[in-house]
Amino acid sequence: GGLISGIASYLKSAKPGVEVVACSPENSAVMHHSMAAGRILEMESKPTLSDGTAGAVEKDAITLDLCTRLVDRSLLVSEEEIRAAMRLVIETHHTLIEGAAGVAVAGFLKERGRLAGKTAAVVLCGANIARDRLKETL
Template structure:
């Protein structure tokens, strides 16, 4: 039995607050693009993103080894919310370091789930360094947002769900940051349906994993601000997801900020949902790839919906360019 199958059999959904999210057929967009387009709606997850899956998996395994464990992590948003929710469900104390620029909406969601929130001066990388230092010098266990097999296994439950909800799936589009999400989905979907094509999507302003895949190693990559902020940021030097992405991703696509913004507006206009830029990036890639997807069953992973009104309004302005 795989790690992911074991999670599901052990009551992964019932005990943790993870829900099996709907697969929504987008009728009008399907007609416009000439494919059968489906949205896997992780924006409707209890925490507003897929991150609770990986966090629940990691904390479940941790508690099985050490019932008295305490957790520490770093996040600018969704990973922190997911970890806080998973820790609360299992009665595990958790401290989450965030950059001082963290969205107040996301900070409130983290604290509302009982986590200890500590702001640090600087960006997400500084918060992560601080959290790792605390873990190295004490008894708390650091949980990476992506560089952890148990986290990847939790994200992989999405692959099982998609295979069950759409047995005839041909292609799955997933935005890529650290690579944990697409690695987990791809590992499971290719075990169940080897013929399914996995397409990784990057914002042109932040193609970190894609550049490292081409280089064959983790390297520094220049980034620009992007609406797909959930996929921005560098990789750990010992990233286990780099070889996984190299082996499991079949196609790669990049999208511009205007394309991301217009995709965000498409989801809003057709389905009334405000999704994050990282979620809309995958739809933007499908729109770009539409000529080669004619007649195929295509799934777009809407990875999150924790977006502020201000950010959405800014994206709307970009979409008009």
């Protein structure tokens, strides 16, 4: 939640009407469900391509409050959607991305019909992916 809470804080201060959408992998949706509950939940996570977003929300973290107040919507994406998004970026843009960035692209692709004709931005947060994981993905 650190990246989305920081992005949302900046965007909402610069342009209060902007819509901020968070994306999480279905296999590790702790922040998504914690936001819906309004409190930090303890949940088990399954393995995910998005190891950068996997795991728990830290106790007493400020990110949940920021996300709850500033993020307008939260989406879940499947492992196959993450994999397909990573492949798309790698093959069409010749840019290596990690699973966490794949989550953001997958969320955008899921919403592309709703976003047609609007200005949208997707944060590609990194390219930290192990060679074996990259081979599996491609």
